[in-house]
Amino acid sequence: MRAVRSGPGLEEGRDQDLDRLLGLVARGDQDAFEAVYDRLAGPVYGLIRKVVRDQAQSEEVTQEALLEVWRTASRFDPGRGSAATWVMTIAHRRAVDRVRSAAAAAERELRTAQPLVTDDTVAETATANLEAERVRRCLGGLTELQRESITLAYYGGYTYPEVAGLLHTALGTVKTRIRDGLIRMRDCMGVNW
Amino acid sequence: MRFSRHDLHTLTGVYALDAVDGSERDLFEHHLRRCRPCGNEVRSLAETATGLAMAAALPPPPRVKERVLAACAVTRQLPPAIDRPSRPVRWAPRQALRRSWTPRLAAAVAVVSLAVAVALGAVGLRTRQELDSARAQDQAIAAVLAAPDARIMSRATTDGGTATVVVSRVEGKVVFTTAGLPRLPASKVYELWLMGPPKIRRAGLLPSPAAGRTAPVLASGLVAGDSVGVTVEPAGGTSRPTTAPIVVMALRV
Numbered sequence: 001m002r003a004v005r006s007g008p009g010l011e012e013g014r015d016q017d018l019d020r021l022l023g024l025v026a027r028g029d030q031d032a033f034e035a036v037y038d039r040l041a042g043p044v045y046g047l048i049r050k051v052v053r054d055q056a057q058s059e060e061v062t063q064e065a066l067l068e069v070w071r072t073a074s075r076f077d078p079g080r081g082s083a084a085t086w087v088m089t090i091a092h093r094r095a096v097d098r099v100r101s102a103a104a105a106a107e108r109e110l111r112t113a114q115p116l117v118t119d120d121t122v123a124e125t126a127t128a129n130l131e132a133e134r135v136r137r138c139l140g141g142l143t144e145l146q147r148e149s150i151t152l153a154y155y156g157g158y159t160y161p162e163v164a165g166l167l168h169t170a171l172g173t174v175k176t177r178i179r180d181g182l183i184r185m186r187d188c189m190g191v192n193w
Numbered sequence: 194m195r196f197s198r199h200d201l202h203t204l205t206g207v208y209a210l211d212a213v214d215g216s217e218r219d220l221f222e223h224h225l226r227r228c229r230p231c232g233n234e235v236r237s238l239a240e241t242a243t244g245l246a247m248a249a250a251l252p253p254p255p256r257v258k259e260r261v262l263a264a265c266a267v268t269r270q271l272p273p274a275i276d277r278p279s280r281p282v283r284w285a286p287r288q289a290l291r292r293s294w295t296p297r298l299a300a301a302v303a304v305v306s307l308a309v310a311v312a313l314g315a316v317g318l319r320t321r322q323e324l325d326s327a328r329a330q331d332q333a334i335a336a337v338l339a340a341p342d343a344r345i346m347s348r349a350t351t352d353g354g355t356a357t358v359v360v361s362r363v364e365g366k367v368v369f370t371t372a373g374l375p376r377l378p379a380s381k382v383y384e385l386w387l388m389g390p391p392k393i394r395r396a397g398l399l400p401s402p403a404a405g406r407t408a409p410v411l412a413s414g415l416v417a418g419d420s421v422g423v424t425v426e427p428a429g430g431t432s433r434p435t436t437a438p439i440v441v442m443a444l445r446v
Contacts, residue, residue, distance in 0.1 A: 026270070026273070028270060030262070030265060030266065033262075033265055034262060037258060037261060037262070041252070041253050041257065041258065041261075042250035042251060042252050042253070043243075043246045043247050043249065043250040044246075044253075045250075045251055045252070045253035045257065046246070046249035046250040046251035047245075047246040047249050049249075049251055050249050059253065059254065059256075059257050059349075060347070060348055060349070062253055062257055062261075063257060063260050063261050063264065063347055064345075064346065064347055066261045067261060067264050067265060067268060067347065070261075070264075070265040070268060070270065071268055071269070071270050071271055072270075072271050073270065074270065074271055074272060074273040074274070075271065075273070075274055080236065081236050081239060081240060082240060082243070084243050084247070085239050085240050085242075085243040088242070088243045088246040089211070089239060091246070092210075092211050092242075092246070093211055096211055100214070131244065131247045131248060132247065132248035132249075132250070134244075135244045135245060135247070135248035136248065138244075150210065150245075151245075153207065153210045153211075153212035154210045154211075154212070154242055154245050155245070155249065158212065159207075159212050159213060159214050160207040160212045160213060163212065172203075174207075175203050175204065175206070175207055176203050176206075178206040178207050178210065178212070179203055179205055179206030179207070179238075180206075181206070182206045182209060182210070182238045182241050182242070183206075183238070185241050185244070186237055186238060186240070186241040189241060189244050191237055191240045191241050191244070
């Protein structure tokens with residue numbers, strides 16, 4: 001296993017301001033919550049839309065996720081990750097909860113007679129946004145199997161056994177490709193955590 | 194299923210993407226508590242995944258912001274988790290509602306500021322009997338909110354309001370409340386239904402809104418596949434829905 005870099009001064013790119021805002025939210029500051037909303041509602045909604053697809057349901061899940069951020073802000077621990085990641089973890093969890101029940105999965109299949117999520121879905125949303133540009137570039141540096149596995153799991157909301165089924169690939173292979181791919185992304189994106 | 198230590202280590206990636214479920218997830222979480230390098234790796238990979246979310250940003254419609262801010266104004270926040278020796282908390286039915294809001298219970302609870310003081314304050318009860326029955330109702334509601342598996346869900350209603358439920362599969366009960374529903378003429382009422390695959394059951398009438406919200410209504414006897422729904426019916430209610438529901442929520446119990 002690779003050593004993970006850590007230590008003071010290495011958290012460049014981390015939005016300290018967001019950490020501070022979330023601390024205020026935990027104390028019931030609604031203005032701070034609105035500021036957090038303004039920063040993160042876009043990524044939260046965009047991520048949920050990718051997983052859930054249906055617009056009305058995505059709005060509902062977005063509301064649930066952001067309300068959970070409000071409600072549980074006191075449980076955010078800056079020592080365990082950034083505020084943005086804490087929020088995105090909640091959002092992704094809510095989104096997969098919505099699509100992973102058997103009934104929901106059947107519904108989703110009916111509703112989305114579309115091709116599976118692939119890397120071009122990143123390209124389409126990667127606007128002039130620098131972060132998006134960087135992510136796209138880093139995704140482009142992965143092998144096809146790594147990239148497909150990661151996007152199906154994260155944007156598609158599939159479990160890794162489902163990803164393995166979709167890609168007709170062995171379970172263990174998908175598991176390690178996702179890990180290898182993410183480590184490569186991490187190093188490419190300069191994530192220091 | 195058995196997993197070797199090596200297998201567990203390699204789950205960091207799929208765990209960071211929330212792509213592992215069930216017993217494998219439980220096992221890995223157990224392992225994580227002991228494996229510091231795994232924890233560090235999961236954190237760095239979760240930060241990486243956040244980059245993927247940022248790249249997918251899409252502005253939500255303005256109504257989402259309105260609803261979220263309105264909901265947060267009436268939603269009680271969890272107190273911080275405090276490290277101290279845990280002791281089991283049992284629901285004590287004779288205790289006043291306020292006693293149930295100890296941090297440990299509240300931690301397990303998904304709480305809209307609903308239950309608190311609810312019927313007691315808002316509805317203007319007069320007799321001792323009414324007070325007792327309201328208190329019993331509050332305690333039943335608090336038990337649902339305090340259930341370890343309590344889960345909160347919200348949906349927009351077709352008439353511009355928001356319905357919120359807290360559901361517990363263990364208790365077999367759901368607490369239902371609303372905000373922003375239009376006031377109805379005296380000849381009409383909002384009626385709550387449990388809608389299961391086999392049949393639709395009455396689940397009570399919503400009290401008239403006070404300060405834009407309806408006091409929580411408790412419905413029991415949930416069965417697998419139930420949804421809750423609300424229709425507008427003639428005053429007094431009906432035995433089966435006669436209008437299109439203003440909201441339906443699958444409870445996933």
